[in-house]
Amino acid sequence: MIIAERKPIDEILGFLVKYRKVLVLGCGGCVTVCLAGGEKEAGILGSQLAMASRKEGRPLEVVQKTVERQCDFEYLAGIRHLVKEVDAVLSLACGIGIQTCNEAFRDKMTWPGVNTRFLGVNLNVGEWAERCQACGQCVLDRTGGICPVARCSKSIFNGPCGGSQGGKCEVSPDTDCAWALIYDRLTQLGEVDSLRDIMGIKDWSHSRDGGPRKLVREDLELESGK
């Protein structure tokens, strides 16, 4: 899932200082699961904003709403009437949802309420770790299901490098060496010899090197008549 973290309250208050009525818009997707921008977090932030502004003597009216997903225009269409009544929107969705809101609600600014951090896994309550960089050409089949792109600090394909000590990365003692993990995993599976195979050069044109990416699947098209 996409992992996000709420922006500092002072930064958010700074965005909203010129408005009298705002919509705090939560998202029922990833940010709900990572406890950054779901219905509950929208409610808490809404209370904080209302109370902080009241304390400062500039009462801000806060409307709260959470939609199923902010990254789908269909769900945003259903709250157009709410957006019409406010001066601005504060989105607690990831960067995708925030941009979708700005595309859907052209005449109002949608401000970001969270910082989108990475694509990751939930390790414990309040603890997440990166697992994927959406490089566009998955190599997990050759690395024991452990991603060297996201989990190796250098994203190298011929690790471990000289900075790997005792299974840890030189970048931080809290960071596992991805290539040590890969070696251990393939050993466990009895397939460590597969590391002798020469990996072809990765085609990074599927990643960010080609600019903003777009995926079109014509097989899913329903309305073009093709």
Next chain:
Amino acid sequence: MSTGANFQPKIVVFACENSGWLAAGHAAELSLSYPEKVNLIKLPCSGKIDVLYFMKALEKADGTMILACQKENCKFLQGNIRAAQRVIQTRHTLKEIGIEEDRVGIFYLAANMGHKFAEVVQNFYDKIRELGPNPGKVIK
């Protein structure tokens, strides 16, 4: 806004139905009095409390607290521990916006502690009265 000597704070008390809520009933049986502007809300366990509940309460109240079972005596094992954590989280949330952290609290008692209930509520009420009106109160 009420200020000074006439200030009568509004308090929202969330109470676990296995301890605080029963203690309130016990206090009533003993004809013990506590301040008028105290709203009691029953929860199935103190672990049901959430930062959101506290914050929504503080939009209309001057102080809020949770009455939980005594330590290591929660019917659901960890409810009172979780409640204490959520009080800490709420205090942090209030601190972020410059509102006194002491406007939220947690107290532990048992079902047969009617006297303790009246004392805890009165003490909290007095403390909030000293703090004065909640500057962030949205609903007057």
